[in-house]
Amino acid sequence: MITGLNHITIAVSDLAQSLEFYRDILGFKAHVKWRGGAYLSVCDMWFCLSCDEPSxxxxxxxxxxxxxxxxxxxxxxxxxxxxxxxxxxxxxxxxxxxxxxxxxxxxxxxxxxxxxxxxxxxxxxxxxxxxx
Missing domain, CATH: 3.10.180.10 (2,3-Dihydroxybiphenyl 1,2-Dioxygenase, domain 1)
Incomplete structure (x- = not known):
């Protein structure tokens, strides 16, 4: 049985730019980053930035x-x-x-x-x- 929404992952072309947007402009909490992405959160929601070709x-x-x-x-x-x-x-x-x-x-x-x-x-x- 599904109990809720676990996380949201979006594809980003420029990790630094997206991290700045979500952390510094929208106020998400940044937890970790690596070459291919970053994990953030907003309230209890896990939010992932994944380096890829956005569409x-x-x-x-x-x-x-x-x-x-x-x-x-x-x-x-x-x-x-x-x-x-x-x-x-x-x-x-x-x-x-x-x-x-x-x-x-x-x-x-x-x-x-x-x-x-x-x-x-x-x-x-x-x-x-x-x-x-």
């Missing part, structure tokens, strides 16, 4: 990280001041900032939760929404 998704696939509403605006302003690219404007429930990492991986900083999203769907359902 970021061209669809809506992305990784979303939680941030409190209280920290959202200050943190977003700091991230954007670093010249980080935005890939989408937020049009959904909760505060979100959609950014690209150095290799073009799509990330989201989001203040909501599954509960808050489901509550918002009661007021404004998606087309053909079906409750399961």
């Amino acid at each position: 970021p998704a061209q669809d809506y696939t992305h990784i979303a990280f939680s941030i409190s509403e209280e920290d959202f605006h200050r943190f977003s302003e700091r991230v954007l001041a670093q010249g980080i690219n935005v890939w989408k404007e937020n049009k959904s429930e909760g505060l979100s900032l959609y950014i690209l990492d150095p290799d073009g991986h799509k990330l989201e900083l989001h203040s909501g939760s599954l509960s808050s999203r489901l509550e918002s769907l009661k007021e404004k359902p998606y087309p053909e929404l079906e409750w399961l």
Whole structure:
């Protein structure tokens, strides 16, 4: 039986640049690095940078990280001041900032939760929404 999400690994083209982005800009904790990658964490989530040829998704696939509403605006302003690219404007429930990492991986900083999203769907359902 699956008990949770274990870790996320992304391919990166420049380990030093990606380590700087995730550690220094987003605030992940760096644990170790080696020639082919690095292990970081954000809260209890294990996050791996693996040197490879990145091929970021061209669809809506992305990784979303939680941030409190209280920290959202200050943190977003700091991230954007670093010249980080935005890939989408937020049009959904909760505060979100959609950014690209150095290799073009799509990330989201989001203040909501599954509960808050489901509550918002009661007021404004998606087309053909079906409750399961």
